Amino acid sequence: xxxxxxxxxxxxxxxxxxxxxxxxxxxxxxxxxxxxxxxxxxxxxxxxxxxxxxxxxxxxxxxxxxxxxxxxxxxxxxxxxxxxxxxxxxxxxxxxxxxxxxxxxxxxxxxxxxxxxxxxxxxxxxxxxxxxxxxxxxxxxxxxxx
Amino acid sequence: xxxxxxxxxxxxxxxxxxxxxxxxxxxxxxxxxxxxxxxxxxxxxxxxxxxxxxxxxxxxxxxxxxxxxxxxxxxxxxxxxxxxxxxxxxxxxxxxxxxxxxxxxxxxxxxxxxxxxxxxxxxxxxxxxxxxxxxxxxxxxxxxxxxxxxxxxxxxxxxxxxxxxxxxxxxxxxx
Numbered sequence: 001x002x003x004x005x006x007x008x009x010x011x012x013x014x015x016x017x018x019x020x021x022x023x024x025x026x027x028x029x030x031x032x033x034x035x036x037x038x039x040x041x042x043x044x045x046x047x048x049x050x051x052x053x054x055x056x057x058x059x060x061x062x063x064x065x066x067x068x069x070x071x072x073x074x075x076x077x078x079x080x081x082x083x084x085x086x087x088x089x090x091x092x093x094x095x096x097x098x099x100x101x102x103x104x105x106x107x108x109x110x111x112x113x114x115x116x117x118x119x120x121x122x123x124x125x126x127x128x129x130x131x132x133x134x135x136x137x138x139x140x141x142x143x144x145x146x
Numbered sequence: 147x148x149x150x151x152x153x154x155x156x157x158x159x160x161x162x163x164x165x166x167x168x169x170x171x172x173x174x175x176x177x178x179x180x181x182x183x184x185x186x187x188x189x190x191x192x193x194x195x196x197x198x199x200x201x202x203x204x205x206x207x208x209x210x211x212x213x214x215x216x217x218x219x220x221x222x223x224x225x226x227x228x229x230x231x232x233x234x235x236x237x238x239x240x241x242x243x244x245x246x247x248x249x250x251x252x253x254x255x256x257x258x259x260x261x262x263x264x265x266x267x268x269x270x271x272x273x274x275x276x277x278x279x280x281x282x283x284x285x286x287x288x289x290x291x292x293x294x295x296x297x298x299x300x301x302x303x304x305x306x307x308x309x310x311x312x313x314x315x316x317x318x319x320x321x
Contacts, residue, residue, distance in 0.1 A: 002148070002266035005191050009151065056219040064216050065299045068209035069292050075201045076288060079274035086271075087278065096278050099285070106289040110296040119300050 066114060073107055152192050159185035167239075172218055172231040180211050197270045 041048050080100055087096040114120055162185060165178025183206045190199035253259075277285045 002191070009188070053219075053222075055222055056216060058220060061213070061216045061220060062299065064209075064213045066296060068205070068213060069295050069299070071205055071209040073289070073292060075204050076277070076285065078200065079197060079270045080277055081274075082270050083274035083278070086275075099278055099282060103286055103289045106286065106293055110293040113293075114296055114300055117300050 062119060066119065069110075070107070073103075077103070148192075152189070155185050155188040155192070158182075159189065170231050173215075175231050176211070176214055176218055179214070180207065183207050183211065194264070194266050194269065196268050197273050200270070 041052070077100065080096070084093070084096055084100075087093050159182050162178045162180070162182030166175045166182060169175040169178060183202065187199040187202040187207070190196070190202060
C-alpha cells in the first residue's frame with residue numbers, strides 16, 4: 001500500500017526537478033547581455049511604476065476565509081465518499097446518503113446566509129451590510145437634509 | 147530505502163522550518179513554511195495516517211497558506227522587502243526552543259509513545275465508517291460549527307467594511 005505513494009513521491013520529485021533542470025539549462029545556453037531595460041519587469045510594454053508589493057483588497061481575505069471553511073467540509077466528506085459504495089452494497093445507501101445530505105444542508109444554510117449578506121459579491125453593496133446600522137443611526141444623522 | 151526516503155522528507159521539513167525561522171524576507175519565510183507543511187504531509191503518510199496527510203494538504207497547504215499569504219499581501223511590504231522579517235531576539239528564541247524541546251523529549255519518553263512500526267494501513271475507509279455509524283452526531287455537529295464560523299467571518303467582515311459616513315454639518319440658524 002505504501003508503495004502506491006511512490007507514484008506521488010516520484011511525481012513531486014520529477015516536477016520539482018523539471019523546474020531546476022529547465023532553469024539550469026536556460027542559464028547555461030542563453031547569451032548573457034543584461035541591461036537595465038531588459039532586467040525590468042515586463043508590464044505589457046509600459047514602464048513599471050512603483051513597487052510590486054501593493055496592499056491587496058481586504059475582500060480577498062474574506063473570500064479565502066470562507067473558502068477555508070468549505071475546505072474543511074470537503075475534507076470531512078472525503079472519507080464518507082470513500083466508503084459510500086460499500087454502504088450501497090450492504091443496503092444502507094439511503095441512510096448514508098441522508099446523513100451526508102443533512103451535513104451539506106446545514107452548510108447550505110451558511111452559504112445562503114453569506115450570499116444573502118452579499119459577502120460573496122465582489123463589489124459589495126455596502127448599504128445592505130450596513131442597513132441595520134443606518135436604520136439605527138438614521139435618527140442621529142438624517143441622510144437627506146431639507 | 148524506506149528509512150532513507152523518510153529521512154529525506156524529514157530533512158526537507160527541517161529545512162523549511164529553518165527558512166521560516168531565519169529568512170529575513172517575510173515572503174520567503176511563508177514559502178519555507180509551505181515547504182515544511184507539504185513535507186509534514188509526507189511524514190504523516192509514513193506514519194500510516196493517510197487521512198491526516200490529505201487533510202494537511204487540503205487545509206494547511208491549500209487553505210491556511212493562502213490565508214497567510216493574503217495576510218502578508220494585505221500589509222504594506224515595508225521599505226525594504228528583503229529585510230522585513232525582523233529578528234525578535236536570539237535569547238528568548240533559544241530559551242523557548244530549549245524549554246519546548248526538553249518538554250517534547252520528556253513527553254515522548256514518559257508517555258510510552260513509539261514510532262508506528264507496523265505495516266502501512268490506510269485509515270480513510272475506517273474513518274468514513276466511523277463518521278457514518280458511531281460518530282454521526284459529531285459529524286453533523288461539525289457542520290453546525292462551520293455554519294457558526296461562516297457567520298462569525300461575516301460579522302468580522304462587517305466591522306472591516308463599515309463606511310465611515312460623515313455626519314452632515316448642521317446648518318447655522320436652523321434649530
